[in-house]
Amino acid sequence: MTSPALAAVLWDMDGTLVDTEPYWMAAETPLVERFGGTWSHEQALGMVGLALEDSAGLLQNAGVPWSVDEIIAYLTDEVLRQLATVGVPFRPGAYELLADLRAAGVKTGLVTMSMRRMALTVADLIDFPAFDVVVAGDDVERPKPFPDPYLQAAAALGVDIADTVAIEDSPNGLRSAIASGAVSLGVPHMVSLEGVGAAQLWPSLSGRTASDLRALHAAHTPIHPDETRITR
Structure with missing residues (x-):
């Protein structure tokens, strides 16, 4: 019996990745x-x-x-x-976790309702190639809390949304992630996330690694029987 592996991590920007x-x-x-x-x-x-x-x-x-x-x-x-x-005021642990995901070969996407020019500026100010895709507010017809931004990011990455973890700091962002089918992680900053429905709430990203996100994803993803493959 196996559960699908974590294919990508999708990051909100304002309040989650950076303290803007x-x-x-x-x-x-x-x-x-x-x-x-x-x-x-x-x-x-x-x-x-x-x-x-x-x-x-x-x-x-x-x-x-x-x-x-x-x-x-x-x-x-x-x-x-x-x-x-x-400069870029990273939220505690965000830079380190993002760098660890990149080192581990996990795809990453930035999913923000800020304008694309701002999202690209923030991404460009990070001192390593941080994101495989950026989806911004002017890239989608329906913003958060609709699921569209996260679904668009998963499609651009070529992954199933169920094989992703989405990290958010706001109720609207969490609602978007939950509606999309991503495993939703809430990291509250300025407003409470209690009762919104996140798969899990972490008080901070400090000390967290790619392994922690893999474990979170596995714990909240249905287990499927191994496929039997016929080979020749």
Whole structure:
């Protein structure tokens, strides 16, 4: 009896791989205040894991008179500016785990609702070839929490979604991963993931390795009888 091997690990970006959520918040507040509105920490937390189009709509409701595209472009530029100044602020253990997966020959994908130009900037700032595929918010018709981003990444990698682990830090992201059929791992950062339905919750990626993800995948994947093959 065998269970399918782990074929790929699919990473969310903001809040999971890199700690850019404070950068987004730092861009949102002055934008709302520029037009006479107020923006609370609770409102900012409510944006974690949302598609950028939905986030832009909330900022419009708070008084920003720009179009959705203008808001998205502004926020993306501001976060990129902070990344260029500070560098890539990896979440604890994320860089080491990603490097171990690459050394172990496990395929990796970046699945983010940030714009593609931002996702590629983050990937390019990592000092090794980190991802086999990048799926960004402007690459999909239906964003997280729909399953489409993860299904698109698995298809691009040529793997069955059931043979992947998806790592997420937000409820919306986890819902997307769960709906896709990936084995979902929640690593909470700014918001709770209790009750969302992750296969497992880890408090941190610190000290975790490719072997830990293989064990997680095996523990949450149905076991199938070995196939009998006729050879000549």
